[in-house]
């Protein structure tokens with residue numbers, strides 16, 4: 001039987017920039033998903049930070065069946081199970097707890113635990129997670145951090161998020177252990193509020209044009 005989910009590393013390889021969005025209503029979520037896909041984005045994450053998030057996730061899956069839609073801001077096993085129930089195809093957390101990682105393993109679900117320190121990297125690795133969210137990237141100085149830990153953890157790869165902007169995407173992606181960056185700039189709140197889906201499509205096209213150096 002085919003596996004239910006793609007491995008996390010394959011999901012990361014579908015897009016060097018992963019839009020991270022927060023929605024207030026499910027109808028907008030569907031429209032945003034269509035605009036992102038129209039702009040060439042294949043993978044994006046909806047945060048579980050609003051009451052509309054789970055309905056928004058369902059709406060995104062329905063509106064863009066060709067996309068890979070993840071749920072972010074998963075803080076515990078309850079969030080995880082709700083996200084999976086709403087159709088999430090991968091999960092992201094700003095951090096990790098033993099209970100959460102155990103639940104992820106039991107669900108056999110692609111997942112990016114969040115880390116910020118070498119000890120957290122070691123813990124995630126020990127728990128079998130080698131694809132990690134590096135958060136908050138701008139606070140820790142992600143670019144020199146990634147360079148410094150590459151020889152120490154050659155098997156770990158990262159999605160750097162938190163304060164990343166178009167102007168520093170390529171500097172992050174030039175680090176060989178940075179497979180992806182994530183950010184909210186592709187889906188700005190004012191464009192969502194105005195229903196300006198064309199603006200989001202334009203930003204998505206720019207985001208989709210970023211590639212990791214060969």
Ligand code: 3PG
Pocket residue numbers: 020072135161162163164182183184185
């Ligand atoms: C995250 O969860 O990584 C952040 O919300 C990303 O958003 P930002 O690009 O606005 O920092």
